[in-house]
Amino acid sequence: MDPLLPLLNQISLSAKVFFTGDLCQVVNFDGSDMVGHIHLLRAGQLDLMFRGKPLARIDQPSVVFFPKPTIHVLTPVPDEPCELVCAMIDLGAKVRSPLATALPEFVIVPLSDMQQISPTLQLLFHEAFEQALGRQAALDRLAEYFLIQILRHVIQHGQLQQSIFAALAEPRLALAVKAMHENPSHPWTLETLADVSGMSRARFAANFKATVGTTPLDYLTDWRLSIAQNMIRQGKPLKSIAAQVGYQSSAAFSRVFAKRLGTTPTEWQ
Known part of the structure; x- marks a missing residue:
């Protein structure tokens, strides 16, 4: 089974392109909008600050990826072009998504290191710098597809250390993780999850914590709550939500x- 699929299905992955063109002034992102960002440098240079400190000068076509809401600043280099495409993204940071939690704070990748996605980039840049009919809709859909390709790159290049992806790559831990993902309403205990994995209770607990960075039952709680938050967004009643994520009462x-x-579910909504 594709390990990324249940994590993507559990959130409303989205991307919305909000800037295309030549960056000519400093742009601040304070994280208050509760979204992540993708910045695609097509040509030129820019300076990148991260949480108030210089991070890097980007001097070749690159993608700068902030999976979660993050304070950062983009500054064009004087007398240099800075052709940029910027998109807001949502990977479930608002709903405690395991996917958002597992990703690094930022990723910077030269586009020359991502040759396999050059067809997508060509289409995206073509839409970004032309004024065709349906341009915004096309840009947003291409940005969403590009976002999935970035996630593949991050996972395949081992940029996730303690994470659920590491557990899914370990056959016995994967059995327990898939069981939680596929049946969150089941009354799982440490013992039953250990049985599913074919390990002793102590060994399973230790291996899971070392691999994922949290305990099995804490992960299960976060998984259930992230599913519940999406259901709350959809307007489903609390009693129904509670039953579907493994609680006997609202x-x-x-x-x-x-x-x-x-906060309470009602206040969060």
Whole structure:
């Protein structure tokens, strides 16, 4: 099974291109909009600051990828062109998505290192710098596809250390993770998950924590709550949501939700 599929299905992945052209002034991103960003440098140079400190000078065509809301600044280099395509992205950072949690804070990749996606880039740049009918819709769909390709690149190049992807790459841990993903309403315990994985309780718990960076039951709770948040967004009733993510009552679900997220399901909505 494709390990990325359930994580993508669990969120409403989206990308919206909001700038195309020659960057001619400093642009600040303060993270308050609660979205991630992709910046595609087609030509020229720019200076990148990250959380108030210089990070890099990008001097060749590159993608700069911030998966989560992040404070950063783009500054064009004087007397240099800076042809840029920028998109806002949503990978589920608002809903405690394991995918968003697993990704690094930022990724910078020269486009020359991503030759396999050059057809997508050619289409994206063509739409970005032309004024064809349906341009915005085409740009957004291409940016979403490009986002998936960036995720592939990050995963395939081992830029995720402690993460659920590492667990999915380990056959026995993968059995337990897939069980949680496919049946979040089941009353899983450490013992039953260890049985699914074919390991002792102690060994399973230790291996999972070392690989993912959290305990199996904490991961299960986060997975359930991220599913629940998407259902809340869709307007489903709390009683139905609670049952579908493994809680016997809406009150029990609300207690866990509030303890974990610091707000009630109704207030979060």
